[in-house]
Amino acid sequence: MSTVTFGIIPGFGEKLHAALGYSAxxxxxxxxxxxxxxxxxxxxxxxxxxxxxxVRAFDNVERALATVGASWPDVIHVNSYHKVAPGEDVIGEDVNRVMAEQFRLRLDGRAPIWTETGVTALGLAGMRVEIRVTAIVGSRS
Structure with missing residues (x-):
């Protein structure tokens, strides 16, 4: 039988859990x-x-991972969602530069698979980026 553990980020995660009923x-x-x-x-x-x-989204990924005993070097897959303006068809080199810098800073040499998607809207007004990951605890290379 599998062991299932849910994690809630202290602070904003607790607020969202109470308001919307989901875990981080x-x-x-x-x-x-x-x-x-x-x-x-x-x-x-x-x-x-x-x-x-x-950078703050990367910090919040780290916080979410920590709630269940994982960290960035355990990450094997990243999905990032980037708000693009109407009529734009690329995410942009500035975004890619910052994303790559954060990968290098946090992943301890690991190069996970990454899917980058441009979207027209995200969950909160004004949001321009959202990041979700999959990790395997203890799989660090």
């Missing part, structure tokens, strides 16, 4: 899936600069 992470044995993480602070505020929002 689930661990089934050694496999971890997290819900998409925005670049918000604990009061659900977004920074003005896109780069800061991306």
């Amino acid at each position: 992470a689930v661990r089934v044995d050694d496999r971890v899936e997290i819900s998409g993480q925005a670049g918000v602070d604990d009061d659900l505020n977004l920074p003005d600069a896109l780069e800061d929002e991306i």
Whole structure:
């Protein structure tokens, strides 16, 4: 029988759990899936600069992983969602640069698979990025 553990991020995660009834992470044995993480602070505020929002989203992924005993070096798959303006057909090199910098900073040499998707809307007004990951605890290379 599998062991299932749900994780809720302290702060904004507790607020969203109470309001919307979902968890930030689930661990089934050694496999971890997290819900998409925005670049918000604990009061659900977004920074003005896109780069800061991306970095904060990476921080919140780390927080979600930690609720179930995982960390960035355990990550094997990343999905990132990026709001694109009407008429735009690319996400942009500035976004890719920041994403790649954060991967290098946090993944300890691991290069997970990554799917990057442009979207017209995300969960909160003003959001420009959302990141979700899959991890296998103890699989660090």
